[in-house]
Amino acid sequence: MDREALDRTLTRLAHEILERNKGASNIAIVGIRTRGEYLAKRIARKIEEIENVKLNIGSLDITLYRDDLLGKLEQPQFRGTDILFDVTGKDIILIDDVLYTGRTIRSALDELIDLGRPRSIQLAVLVDRGHRELPIKADYVGKNVSTSIAESIRVHLKEVDDEDEILLMDVEEGS
Amino acid sequence: MPLSNRHLLGLEGMPAEDIQLVLDTAASFREVLDRPIKKVPTLQGKTIVNLFLENSTRTRLSFELAERRLSADVLGFVSSGSSISKGESLKDTARNIEAMKIDMVVMRHHASGAAHYLSTVIESNVINAGDGGHEHPTQALLDLYTIREKFKRIKGLRVCIVGDVLHSRVARSNIHGLLTMGAVVSVCGPATMIPREVERLGVQVFNHIDDVIPRADVLNVLRVQLERDAGRFFPSLREYHNYYGITNKRLEKSPNPVTIMHPGPINRDVELSSDVADSEHSVILQQVLNGVAVRMAVLYLLGTRN
Numbered sequence: 001m002d003r004e005a006l007d008r009t010l011t012r013l014a015h016e017i018l019e020r021n022k023g024a025s026n027i028a029i030v031g032i033r034t035r036g037e038y039l040a041k042r043i044a045r046k047i048e049e050i051e052n053v054k055l056n057i058g059s060l061d062i063t064l065y066r067d068d069l070l071g072k073l074e075q076p077q078f079r080g081t082d083i084l085f086d087v088t089g090k091d092i093i094l095i096d097d098v099l100y101t102g103r104t105i106r107s108a109l110d111e112l113i114d115l116g117r118p119r120s121i122q123l124a125v126l127v128d129r130g131h132r133e134l135p136i137k138a139d140y141v142g143k144n145v146s147t148s149i150a151e152s153i154r155v156h157l158k159e160v161d162d163e164d165e166i167l168l169m170d171v172e173e174g175s
Numbered sequence: 176m177p178l179s180n181r182h183l184l185g186l187e188g189m190p191a192e193d194i195q196l197v198l199d200t201a202a203s204f205r206e207v208l209d210r211p212i213k214k215v216p217t218l219q220g221k222t223i224v225n226l227f228l229e230n231s232t233r234t235r236l237s238f239e240l241a242e243r244r245l246s247a248d249v250l251g252f253v254s255s256g257s258s259i260s261k262g263e264s265l266k267d268t269a270r271n272i273e274a275m276k277i278d279m280v281v282m283r284h285h286a287s288g289a290a291h292y293l294s295t296v297i298e299s300n301v302i303n304a305g306d307g308g309h310e311h312p313t314q315a316l317l318d319l320y321t322i323r324e325k326f327k328r329i330k331g332l333r334v335c336i337v338g339d340v341l342h343s344r345v346a347r348s349n350i351h352g353l354l355t356m357g358a359v360v361s362v363c364g365p366a367t368m369i370p371r372e373v374e375r376l377g378v379q380v381f382n383h384i385d386d387v388i389p390r391a392d393v394l395n396v397l398r399v400q401l402e403r404d405a406g407r408f409f410p411s412l413r414e415y416h417n418y419y420g421i422t423n424k425r426l427e428k429s430p431n432p433v434t435i436m437h438p439g440p441i442n443r444d445v446e447l448s449s450d451v452a453d454s455e456h457s458v459i460l461q462q463v464l465n466g467v468a469v470r471m472a473v474l475y476l477l478g479t480r481n
Contacts, residue, residue, distance in 0.1 A: 061203065064215040064245075069479050075177040078475065080203030114212040 001143065003164040006126075009142040010039070013124055014046035016140050017093055024048075026119065028056035028090045032108055033079060036060075036096040038159040039126060043095060056090070058083030065107035081111065088116035097155040099125040102136035127166060129153050177480040182294045182301040183473055185310035186352040194356060198320050200472035201465070207244065208468060218247035218478050224272050226282040227304070228254040228265075228289075233439055233463065234304050234314070238281050241470035247478070250277070265289065266296050273297045279478060282306075287344075300477045308342050314438055315348035317469040319356060321462050322393055325434055330357035335387045337419065338397030338446055339368040339408070345438045346397060350378055363387045364397075364419060367408040384419050389429045395436040396421055396446050412445050422448040432456050439463070 001009070021027050024047050031040025037059040044057045063069070063078040094108055105123060112121060124140035129147045145168065147153060154167040178193050186194070207215055223242050227235050235251075242249045252272070259268055269280065279300045282290055287307035294301040305311040323329050334353055340346045340362045353360045354377055361379040362369060369380055381387040388394070399415060409415050426433055435447070435457040443449045452459060 064207075064217040064475075069217060070220065071481075075476070075479055075481070077176075078200055078203045080206050082206070110216070114214070115210060 001166040006164050006166070009126065010042050011046055013140050013142060014043050014050060017043070017122070017124065018047060018050060020122075020139070021091055024051040024053045024055060026089075026091050027093055028058065028085060028087065029093050029095060030058045030060050030083065030087075030108075030112070032094065032096040032104060033059055033061045034160060035155055035157055038157045039097060040093075040095040043093075043124070056085040058085065060094075060108055060111060062104060062107035062111055065111045067103060067107070081115075083115060086116055087112060087118045090118050092118045092121045093124055094121055095124045097126050097157075098153050099123070099128045099136075099138050099141075100131055100153075102132045102134035105136050106134050126155055127153055178476050181477065181480060182290075182303075183312050183477065184290050184294060184301065184303045186312050186315050186348045186355070187310065189312075189352070189355065191355050194316070194319065194352060197316055197469065197472050197476065198323060200476060201316075201320050201469040202324075204468040204471040204475070205465070207471070208464070214244050214246060216246045217475060218242070218245040220248075221279065221478050222248045222250065222277040223279040223281060223474070224250045224252060224277050224299075225304075226252045226269070226272070226280055226284075228259060229283050229285045229305070231283050231305070233466075234283065234311075237463070237466045238302075238304060238313075238470050241467050241474055242281075244467070245471055245474055245478070247279075247474070265293065269293055269297050273299055279474070300480075302473060302477065305344055307344065308347070309344050310348045310351075311344040311438075312348050312352075313466070313470055313473060314345050315352040316473070317462055317466040318345075318349055318395060318436060318438070319352050320465045320469050321436065321458050322358075322434075324461070324465065325458060326392065329353070331359065332392045333359045333361070333390060334393045334395060335361045335363055335381070335391040336395045336397065337363045337384065337387075337421065339400060340364055340373065340397070341368045341370050341408075342400055342403055343397050345395075349395060350376055354378075361387060361391070365409050365415070384421070385425060385428065388425055388433060391429075391433055392431070393434045393436060394421060395438075398438065398440065399442055399445050401442070412442075416445055420444070420446060420448060421451050423450050423454070426451065426456075434458055436462060 029040045029044040031037035044055045059082045061079050061081045063076050122139040125138045126142040128141045128144050152169050152171045156163050156165045158164050281302045281304050283304040284306050287309035289306045290303035336346045363381040437459050441452055
C-alpha cells in the first residue's frame with residue numbers, strides 16, 4: 001500500500017466512523033503509541049474537515065499494562081499517556097496500526113477504563129493480519145491481510161519513518 | 176535502553192544517560208498521579224520490602240505509595256520491635272527476608288555503605304533510601320526532576336546547596352547528580368559544616384550566604400539536623416538563622432527570583448523563614464509530589480529490567 005492508497009483508506013475509515021456514530025458530536029480519538037498516535041491524528045484531521053468540528057485527541061502508552069513486561073528481553077521505553085480530556089461518557093475511537101494477537105488492545109482497554117467510563121470504545125486499525133490470541137475484533141478495518149506467523153507487517157508513517165508505506169516481510173529465523 | 180546497573184545505590188558515577196532516563200520516565204509517570212485511578216498493573220506479582228532501619232516519614236511513605244501505585248506487593252519493616260533490636264545482623268535479616276521470595280529491597284540505614292553491602296549479600300534489586308552520611312539518590316533525582324520541570328534544563332543552572340553539607344547525604348547525592356548533568360554547583364554554610372577539599376569535586380565554596388544569593392538560580396536548603404547533634408558545629412540556632420537562614424530580606428537583594436528547595440522536614444525560622452518556605456518561589460511541595468513519580472520511575476526501570 002502506498003501513500004495515496006493509505007490516504008484513501010484513512011478517508012474511508014473517517015467516513016465509516018462518522019456514519020456509525022451519526023456524526024462527531026460525542027466521539028474522541030485515541031491513538032496507541034507509537035504509530036497509532038499518528039494515524040489517530042490523521043483520521044481526526046479528516047473528521048474535523050468533513051464535519052467542521054474540533055475533536056478531542058489523545059494518545060495512549062500501554063507499556064504499564066503489558067502482559068509480557070516482566071518477561072521481555074528488551075525493556076520498552078515508557079513515554080506516557082497523554083489524554084487531556086475526560087473519557088467518561090464519550091464514544092472513544094481507539095486507533096492502532098496493526099491488529100495481530102489482540103494483546104495490545106486488551107492492555108489499551110484496561111488502561112482506558114482506568115481513566116474513566118467511556119460510553120463505548122470502538123476499534124479502528126489500518127491492517128488486520130489475523131492470528132488473534134484473545135476474543136477481540138476491530139470495528140473499522142483499513143485492510144485485511146492474510147499472513148502467516150512467520151511473516152511480519154510493518155507500517156511506516158512519514159511522521160516517524162520518513163515514508164508512508166505498508167510492508168509485508170518474512171521474519172528471519174530466530175528473531 | 177535499560178539502566179546500566181540493577182541497583183540504585185548512589186548518584187556518584189551514575190552515567191548522565193541513566194539519570195536522563197529516570198527523569199524522562201518520571202515525567203511520563205507524573206500523569207498517572209493525576210488520574211482518577213492512580214494505579215497501574217505494571218509490577219503485579221513483584222514483592223518489595225521496605226527495610227527502614229532509621230526514622231523516616233516522607234521517604235518511606237513516598238516509596239510505599241510509588242510501590243502500591245505500580246501494584247507491587249509491599250512489606251514494611253521498621254527496626255524497633257524487630258529482630259534487629261534482638262541483635263540480628265543486617266546480612267542475616269536481609270537473607271531471611273529474601274528467603275521468603277521477594278524481588279526488591281528499599282533500604283534506609285544509619286551506616287554509610289549499608290546499601291552497597293546489602294547489594295553484595297542478596298540477589299534482589301537494592302534501592303538506597305539513604306545510608307548514613309553517604310547518599311540519598313532518589314532525593315537527588317527528585318531534586319533534579321523538580322529543577323528540570325521549573326527551568327526546562329539543568330545544564331548551566333547555578334545551584335547552591337546551603338547548610339550542613341558535611342553530614343548531608345542529600346547534599347552528596349545532589350552534588351554528584353548536578354555535576355553529571357552539567358549544573359554549576361556551589362555549597363554554602365558554616366566552615367565547620369563544609370567538608371574539607373569539597374572543591375576538588377568541582378564545587379565552589381561560599382562562607383557568606385549574601386555572597387551566593389545574587390549568583391544562584393536555585394538554593395537547595397538543607398535541614399539543620401538537630402537529632403544529629405548539630406549544635407556542636409555552631410553556637411546557637413538563633414546565630415545559625417542570623418548568618419545562614421534564608422529570609423525574604425536576603426532574597427530581595429538578588430536581581431532575579433531565586434527558586435527555593437528543601438528536602439524536608441523544615442525547621443521553620445531556622446534554615447528557612449516561614450514566609451520563604453511558603454512563598455511562590457518555593458517548590459518544596461512540588462518536590463514531594465515529584466518524589467512519588469521519580470520513585471515510580473526507578474521502581475519501574477529496575478523492576479522490569481531483565
